[in-house]
Amino acid sequence: MSVLLDRFTNELLPGNAHWPSASDVEVGGAMLKLVESDEQQLVLLSKLMNFLETSQGVPTLASALEAHDAELFGFAKVLAFEAYYINPQVREVVARRSIYANRPPQPAGFQITTRKVLPWNEDEILWRSDGTACSNEIMIEQKKDLKKTWTVEEIRQWRL
Amino acid sequence: MVALHDEVNVLVVGAGAAGAAFTWRLASMGVAVTCLEQGEWQTPKSSLTDLDGWESKRLRDRSPNPNIRRNAADYPILDDTSIIKPAIFNGVGGSTILWSAHTPRFRPSDFRVRSLDGVGADWPISYWDLAEYYEINDEIMGTSGQHGDPGNPPRTPRNSPPVSLGIAGSRIAEALNELKWHWWPSDGNILTTDRGTRKACNGCGPCEMGCAIGARASVDITYWPAALALGADLRTGATVRRVLVDSTGRATGVEWIDQAGEERVTHANFVVMACNGVGTPRILLNSASKEHPNGLGNSSDQLGRNLMLHPIPVVTGVFDEDVQSWSGNDAFALLIQEFYENDESRDFKRGYEMQVTRGQGPLVTALGGFSHDIPWGPGHHEAFEKFFGHVATVAVTCEDLPHPNNKVTIDASVTDRFGIPAARMSYELEENSKKMIKHGIKKATDLLMKAGARETHAKPFAPGAGFHLMGTARMGSNPKDSFVDQACRSHDVSNLLVIDGSVFASAAAVNPTPTLQAVALRAADLLRVDALV
Numbered sequence: 001m002s003v004l005l006d007r008f009t010n011e012l013l014p015g016n017a018h019w020p021s022a023s024d025v026e027v028g029g030a031m032l033k034l035v036e037s038d039e040q041q042l043v044l045l046s047k048l049m050n051f052l053e054t055s056q057g058v059p060t061l062a063s064a065l066e067a068h069d070a071e072l073f074g075f076a077k078v079l080a081f082e083a084y085y086i087n088p089q090v091r092e093v094v095a096r097r098s099i100y101a102n103r104p105p106q107p108a109g110f111q112i113t114t115r116k117v118l119p120w121n122e123d124e125i126l127w128r129s130d131g132t133a134c135s136n137e138i139m140i141e142q143k144k145d146l147k148k149t150w151t152v153e154e155i156r157q158w159r160l
Numbered sequence: 161m162v163a164l165h166d167e168v169n170v171l172v173v174g175a176g177a178a179g180a181a182f183t184w185r186l187a188s189m190g191v192a193v194t195c196l197e198q199g200e201w202q203t204p205k206s207s208l209t210d211l212d213g214w215e216s217k218r219l220r221d222r223s224p225n226p227n228i229r230r231n232a233a234d235y236p237i238l239d240d241t242s243i244i245k246p247a248i249f250n251g252v253g254g255s256t257i258l259w260s261a262h263t264p265r266f267r268p269s270d271f272r273v274r275s276l277d278g279v280g281a282d283w284p285i286s287y288w289d290l291a292e293y294y295e296i297n298d299e300i301m302g303t304s305g306q307h308g309d310p311g312n313p314p315r316t317p318r319n320s321p322p323v324s325l326g327i328a329g330s331r332i333a334e335a336l337n338e339l340k341w342h343w344w345p346s347d348g349n350i351l352t353t354d355r356g357t358r359k360a361c362n363g364c365g366p367c368e369m370g371c372a373i374g375a376r377a378s379v380d381i382t383y384w385p386a387a388l389a390l391g392a393d394l395r396t397g398a399t400v401r402r403v404l405v406d407s408t409g410r411a412t413g414v415e416w417i418d419q420a421g422e423e424r425v426t427h428a429n430f431v432v433m434a435c436n437g438v439g440t441p442r443i444l445l446n447s448a449s450k451e452h453p454n455g456l457g458n459s460s461d462q463l464g465r466n467l468m469l470h471p472i473p474v475v476t477g478v479f480d481e482d483v484q485s486w487s488g489n490d491a492f493a494l495l496i497q498e499f500y501e502n503d504e505s506r507d508f509k510r511g512y513e514m515q516v517t518r519g520q521g522p523l524v525t526a527l528g529g530f531s532h533d534i535p536w537g538p539g540h541h542e543a544f545e546k547f548f549g550h551v552a553t554v555a556v557t558c559e560d561l562p563h564p565n566n567k568v569t570i571d572a573s574v575t576d577r578f579g580i581p582a583a584r585m586s587y588e589l590e591e592n593s594k595k596m597i598k599h600g601i602k603k604a605t606d607l608l609m610k611a612g613a614r615e616t617h618a619k620p621f622a623p624g625a626g627f628h629l630m631g632t633a634r635m636g637s638n639p640k641d642s643f644v645d646q647a648c649r650s651h652d653v654s655n656l657l658v659i660d661g662s663v664f665a666s667a668a669a670v671n672p673t674p675t676l677q678a679v680a681l682r683a684a685d686l687l688r689v690d691a692l693v
Contacts, residue, residue: 126342
């Protein structure tokens, strides 16, 4: 059975000069582990295994499943990708092939590269009056000085 | 079995964004207030973002979809009749545990959509009634941003500078300057400088799994500690089955089940619902009685109707440059409101906002991110390398108009672990939304291409984006077409309040949390005199 699961996952995630295949990093076993405590997903995995067992004569298991049961195929694909991309060896390849640091987001976080860009110099108020006198008055006042520092006390006075 | 009884003054159901704000406000005015929450407290470790397998957790334990996550506190939401799936969290902090903390405000016109543009329903209150409460809320939650946006009414200086634009955000901001489209650094409840025990954002990416360092606010670390210090009573593991009424139809309290499975009854002078746009109608519909045969307080037949979710089309641009799209807070850096207000020259009513999203790790990228598609089989690895780190996504938040057939109902064919009937979401896109989506995708595509994207990929809506749950117990002046009045009190049951997103008469085109918190704070002020005992 694991041979069939290896065959299926290798069709989804074949290896190449840079990337391991699914079976190289034992995706099949990892899939079983991911769903072991999830009754609903265990049922789906069992369905997948049954399909693989009864379809081993077809040239491509993945294509056959996609054509036969798109929903089950979607489940199997997501599960295989999940097992593959959380594998430490694969994460290492991701890091080697990009500038991504191979570690969890916390606790270190990531340095954010950025540029300083300021909004273009708008001098028009872009929100629309709701038709109340309050709205019109605030709009006029705001337009006098868009950079004015308002206080909570001033804002409290707006209550209708 | 005989239920255990007790008696309190104000009883809030739900310890999320609205329930926390309301409880804190009442407690700060000396009012005795108790809150029942069906989930538990989270810890900084709960985010799981420090684990090697963190991305897997995002699909499972920290999935925003309760039907996938299936925690003990989650109740089933049947969603096969909705094209957009629910995204909520049940626990102290509610959905702020798994939110992105993007906090733009409604604009004044959003409260007058019927009067100004002839669609939807007006609120019985205005932006100006909520303005001071937005300010109070921003201060408690801790808000980064930049005051002075000409696209919105004035506000006070923010607690910390805006979040970083990042490489893609910078490119897009420069493109917006060339296009002369409105943009402004987004307000967010994500601190960029240390504040008390909360640390400055370190750009780790997956805000929606929770924040281990407290940079991204959630009400369990903002409102709740303050409310508890003021004497508020919070009881966790408390699943409310129904609201009880007396023979006159007045609310007398709630029936609930504790962690040990014991049936309990808590009597109260006021019952306040804060369980979000699905959870609140679920409990109130489950509270039907001889006096309220269609659900508690539902003589208007509006309870559960007018569900608004914000359809969110997404367009992903692929850049030659590595824009480090795994880093930075995940849902926003800047806010684009060029197409926000109604424009009669367009073929749809009302408008939308756009925001730039990021924060996608390897697994999420491989699964297609927001809107691209990576093939399986030969070519998979080449495609992954093309996308990973090289994408930016513009999410278009479309204003949703209320429709009575978009709704939350109860479905007794499925129940939670205590036998309480499930909620069912029924939701379809209206013609107005479809036209708006088309327009938004075109403009987002233009923007990304202007910013230097080599190619773009679009999806008409994000199917998992059912996180803005609004309208299902709406506020209005007329008891015949609304559920609560301007003070959030039920038209039919004067000591029953609803204070969450359910009361929204319109959805606007922005994230609803600061608005629903402002509504909750105002409702607390209005209840204060009656609730002082």
